[in-house]
Amino acid sequence: MEQNKRTATCGELNIGDVGKTVILNGWIHRNRDHGGVHFLNIRDRYGITQAVIDEEASDALKSAAGELKMEYCVAVTGIVRARPEGMVNPDMSTGAVELSITDLKILNTCPALPFMIEGEDEPNENLRLKYRYLDLRTEGMRKRIELRHKAAWAARSYLTEQGFWEIETPTFIKSTPEGARDWLVPSRINAGKFYALPQSPQLYKQILMAGGTDRYYQIARCYRDEDSRGDRQPEFTQIDLEMSFAGRDDVLKLVEGMMARTFKDVLGIDIPAPFPRLSWRDAMDSYGSDKPDLRYEMKFLDFAPFVPASDFGVFKSVLESGGAVKAMVVKGAGEAYSRKKITELEEEAKKRGAKGLAWMKVTPDGLDGGVSKFYGNQAGSITEGLGAKAGDLILLMGADWKTAVESLGAVRVKLGKDLGLADPNRFEFCWVVDFPLFEKNEETGAWEPAHHMFSMPQDRFIETMEEHPGEVLGDLYDMVLNGNELASGSVRIHDPAIQSRVFDIVGFPKDEAERRFGFLLEAFRYGAPPHAGLAVGFDRMVMVMAKMETIRDVIAFPKNTQGISPMDESPSEVDAAQLADLRLAIVPEEKAE
C-alpha cells in the first residue's frame, strides 16, 4: 500500500501525474476556506501546489483543515487530479492540477506572523533580518541563495578543470598591517596574545606558491573591521586564487574564462571576452572612477581649449594653477534638468571636494543659462568640439585634476541612476590596469602603498623606482562590472631584494617587516616562483547577477549596517568569567578615549 504513495515536491506536479497518490511536505502558503470547498496552497522550496478539500470530504478532515493557519508545516496526502474546465491557473507552474486531499497531518503550528510571506508590502530590512528564517521562505531570497550556490559551483568546476586545487588557509592568523582594521581573537592559552581574522588569505596563498602548489583557489571568508556599506560586510566571501609562473595576462584570461563560465551556467548569458582594458589614468580621466560603469557612455571631454578665450575667471585660474577643466555632455537633458536638479548634481560633486558645478544648455540658437554668457561667443566650436546638440546639457568642472574627475565622476554616476541609463539587464565588464604603485599621503608627505606592499612594480620602473615613486605603475588589475569593483589582484613580488626596496620607499622598517611577516620573506628566499593572482568579491558578483542593490540580499545571514545580527543579537557582552580567563578587562566608556 505504501509503495503506491510517494513524496512529491510542490513544484513538480503536472498533468502527467494525474491519478497518482502523493504526499506533499510543505507550508501553508495561502488558506482559502469557501465554506464548502477549501483550498490550500502548499509551498516548499520547489514551488506551490494547490490542494483541495472537497465538500464530500470527511468531517474529520474538514475539521482538521479548519485548524490550519498560514505557515503551518504540514504533510498532505492526496490524489493528483486535473483542475476542472476553466479553473487552470496559467500563472502557476502546477496550475493545471490540484491535489485532492485524503489525509492531512499538521507537523508544526505557527503563530501570527510578524510579516506575510510574499505579502503585498515588503517589511523593513531589519525585521526581515530578525526573522530571517521567514524571509528565507520568500521566493526572492530562495532564488538568490540558489543563484549563489550555482555561482560557487560554476566557479569551482571551472577552476578545478583548469588545474586549481581548493585549499583552506587558516582563519586564526597573525595580525598584519594591511590597511583595514583586523578583527582580533584573544588567545586563552596564550593570554595577552591575539590572533587576527584574515582580511584575505593573501600571505598564505603566496606561501602556497612557494610550496609548489602552482594553482590554488579558495572560496574564502574574509574579515575587515571597517564601517559597513550596502556592498560591504564585516565578513564576506572571496573567490581567492593564485597562479605560479604566471603574469598579468594569464590571470586576466583565466578570470575572463571563469566569469564567462559562471554567467553562462547560472544565467545562461554569453559574456564576450576578452574584456576591454582601461588604464587607471584613462578610467579616471574619462569616467572619474576606477570602477566605471560602462553601460552608458558620457565620457569626460577636455574643456581647456575653450577657457582662454573666455572671461570666466574661475576656470582660467584653475588652468593657471595646473588643474583641469572637464566637460560632460548629458544627451537630451536640457529640458529635464531645471536649476534645482542641477543643484542636486552640484551637491553630489561638492561631497567629493568640488567647489561648484558649472553648466549650460544647448539650444537651436546656441548656448543658454548657467555660464553660457561667458562662452556664447564660442558656441559653435564648443558644441562641435563636445559633440553636443540642441537639447543637451553641458556640465563643466574645473579643479585640480583629481578633484575635477572624481567629483564629475560622482555626478556621472548620479545621472546614470536618475536617468535610468544603467540597464539592469546588461553586464559590462572591464579591466582597470596600470594603477600607481605608490600614493603620497597628503598630510605626512610620505609614500604609501596604493594597494598593498606585495605588488610588483612594472618592469620598466623597477630600476629607477626610488627616483619618482609617484610615477611608478604597478602590475595591478581590478575587474569592474557595471560600476562595481568585482575583483582585484596583482603580480606579486617574489624577489626579496625588490620587496626590500618597496619597504624602503614606503618607509616600512625592516625590523617590523621581519617581525610581522618574516615568514613570508623567508619563504621568498627559498626559491619562490614568480606568481600572480586575484580575488573576486563573491558577494558583490552574486549581487550584480541577482540585480540587487545590497550584498545583504545575497547572504543568508548578514549583519545590518551597525554590524549587528538582529536575529541572534550578536555581538553581545560576555560574562566576567570568560573575560577573566582571557585576562581581558572592559574599560568603561567614560574612561576610554
Place this chain on the structure above:
RNA sequence: GGAGGUGUAGCGAAGCUGGUUAUCGCGCCGGCCUGUCAAGCCGGAGAUCGCGGGUUCGACCCCCGUCACUUCCGCCA
C-alpha cells in the same frame, strides 16, 4: 568621526498651515460562503504617534536633545 533620510496598531502606509473619536490596505479574532488562486461578504479587537524635554489654551505636526534603522562622505590593499 561627519552629512542626509526614515521612525504612526503585528506589517505597509495616510494624516495638509498646530484643534480629527488618529485614517486606509494587509494580517489577526468571530461569522457567512462549492471553485478560489492577493478569494469574497459581514462584524470585531488591536496605537503611551521611537524615547525624553520644551513652546502653546492645545503637539503625530513646531523647537531642543536622544535612540534605532538606512544612504552617502571619511574609512575600506
